[in-house]
Amino acid sequence: MTRSGPLRFAARRRSHDTAGGDHDDDPIAGIANLFDVSVAFIVALLIALFSLFSAGSMLDPASHVTLVTQTDDGTMEIITKKGPEITVQRVTDTSLSGEGVRLGTAYRLSTGQVVYVPEGEEPPQ
Numbered sequence: 001m002t003r004s005g006p007l008r009f010a011a012r013r014r015s016h017d018t019a020g021g022d023h024d025d026d027p028i029a030g031i032a033n034l035f036d037v038s039v040a041f042i043v044a045l046l047i048a049l050f051s052l053f054s055a056g057s058m059l060d061p062a063s064h065v066t067l068v069t070q071t072d073d074g075t076m077e078i079i080t081k082k083g084p085e086i087t088v089q090r091v092t093d094t095s096l097s098g099e100g101v102r103l104g105t106a107y108r109l110s111t112g113q114v115v116y117v118p119e120g121e122e123p124p125q
């Protein structure tokens with residue numbers, strides 16, 4: 001008795017798969033693998049960024065952190081986190097006037113470093 005039609009094809013296909021020979025893979029299976037690899041890459045990138053910027057302390061509710069950032073146009077921002085409270089201050093170059101108290105003197109060293117000396121204290125010798 002000979003097999004004909006779809007049964008003959010199915011029987012031949014089944015025997016080919018069990019023989020361990022080459023068979024066509026599902027083309028969608030490769031896309032699933034790419035998705036898994038991309039998720040692992042994103043997680044690794046996030047871990048690297050957190051360790052690079054020491055952002056782990058930003059997530060700690062009891063930490064005190066101050067960051068200073070400068071944009072391309074020269075605007076500076078001071079981001080301060082004290083406990084759960086985060087404040088952002090923008091630094092501008094506009095002149096202010098009013099009454100105040102002198103707090104001390106700032107000196108720029110030859111290295112470019114700025115040293116602040118509070119009023120009433122002697123500078124170190």
